[in-house]
Amino acid sequence: MRILHTSDWHLGRQFHGLSLEEDHDHVLVQILSIIDDHRPDVVIVAGDIFDRANPPQGAIRRLSEFLTTVRAISDAAIVLIAGNHDSAAQIGAMGVLANDGEAIVRGPLDEDERPLIISDAHGPVAISALPFAFEYAARLCFEDDGIASPADVIRAQIASARKHIGDDMRWVVVAHAFVDGAATSESERPLVRTVGGIETVSATAFDRAHYVALGHLHRPQSVGHDHIRYSGAPLAFGFDEEGQEKSVSLIDLAPDGSVEVTVMPIKPLRQVRSIRGKLLELLAATGVSHDLVRVVLTDETPQIDPMKRIREFYPNAVQLAYDRNERPVAQRLEEQRAAIDDPQTLASTFLEFVRGDALSETEAGIVASALHAFETTEEGQ
Incomplete structure (x- = not known):
């Protein structure tokens, strides 16, 4: 039977x-x-x-x-x-x-x-x-x-x-x-x-x-x-x-x-899948996909209205996350502690968050010089 x-x-x-x-x-x-x-x-x-x-x-x-x-x-x-x-x-x-x-x-x-x-x-x-x-x-x-x-x-x-x-x-x-x-x-x-x-x-x-x-x-x-x-x-x-x-x-x-x-x-009409990458890389994709999509952005800084821009190519995108937020909590805390222990890294991270670009070579030199002057002043006291 x-x-x-x-x-x-x-x-x-x-x-x-x-x-x-x-x-x-x-x-x-x-x-x-x-x-x-x-x-x-x-x-x-x-x-x-x-x-x-x-x-x-x-x-x-x-x-x-x-x-x-x-x-x-x-x-x-x-x-x-x-x-x-x-x-x-x-x-x-x-x-x-x-x-x-x-x-x-x-x-x-x-x-x-x-x-x-x-x-x-x-x-x-x-x-x-x-x-x-x-x-x-x-x-x-x-x-x-x-x-x-x-x-x-x-x-x-x-x-x-x-x-x-x-x-x-x-x-x-x-x-x-x-x-x-x-x-x-x-x-x-x-x-x-x-x-x-x-x-x-x-x-x-x-x-x-x-x-x-x-x-x-x-x-x-x-x-x-x-x-x-x-x-x-x-x-x-x-x-x-x-x-x-x-x-x-x-x-x-x-x-x-x-x-x-x-x-x-059984073959679905639309696939369920995740896509991952920097926003500009994903927007460079050719053609439009009607799959049901979860987007994971690997950009280090928040992007402007990313879902609206992504839906031009992935109209059925339904979830958005940043890769940095998906890393284990313990790993993120360790990275934050490391940044605090390294003032130059902390300054670069702050500027990247505020304006979207990390320290330039010239700016890095200015920060390094200021930090060195501060350390010299502390040692002399």
Whole structure:
């Protein structure tokens, strides 16, 4: 059986105030093309479909059009779950959009987690779709006051789901969680609401599952075992994701339950990247780039209205920093102390800050002469 696994679309999200609508359209067209070309039996979206609980109408329309197109081009079963950014009630209502064929859509928790069961030539495959929920909601659903962490929530969901898994079934679990040992990104929201709370879940919580389709973390990765996997987000949402190759995962589930993972690259409409250099060097660049850009200036002195000038060539520049401010605090303090101990360097640094130019050779001579006269006067006292 072939499964397409994707997650963390964050429809409706902005990047430092810039709309990502066209970027999302570009990504969804590629995912639909992969579905059309590779004919998966199941399409999984493992949570964080939207970026917030009350998404804009454009985001809802994109999901609706995606599901309608999946139904038109394939016979794939559809599996959707709510993530921590989603409204559980809203995702639950999305089941209406996927009801023309086999589908399982989970928004709110269910104390009786019944799977979607589909069959291929080698027998039945059970798919348990476990939506994200905070501890308080799980305590009410499962009537268990001992649920105190995300791991407890997952364990309660798995225990409920496992009751419906026969010995003759291959088992796929879809969940939105932070599994121990996985690599994070800056743009992910914590799964706990208490300071110091433990948000990670052990991979052993998914024992007996043949494939675990995870959402929440934005880096594509397997955790501990090939069959426990994050597909990752198909778009970069932070500059720490610069250079990451985004993708969706095609999973071939063998008759014995083993899996083969094929990574299908997704090419962004715009790259997320940092550029570095002196302002005049960056302004000398040929052509205009529409990438989402962070600018790091290596000029020693502040520049006049640098962002306005940079946006003539990089209209989607969204962050500006000076390299000198990014050096470790201890290093900057040491440099400042060294300058204080060397009056000539201190004078040169001051003039460069005030007027933009360091001491000229003639001025350096004047300063050196004045310092020497001062030292001679002090020695004579």
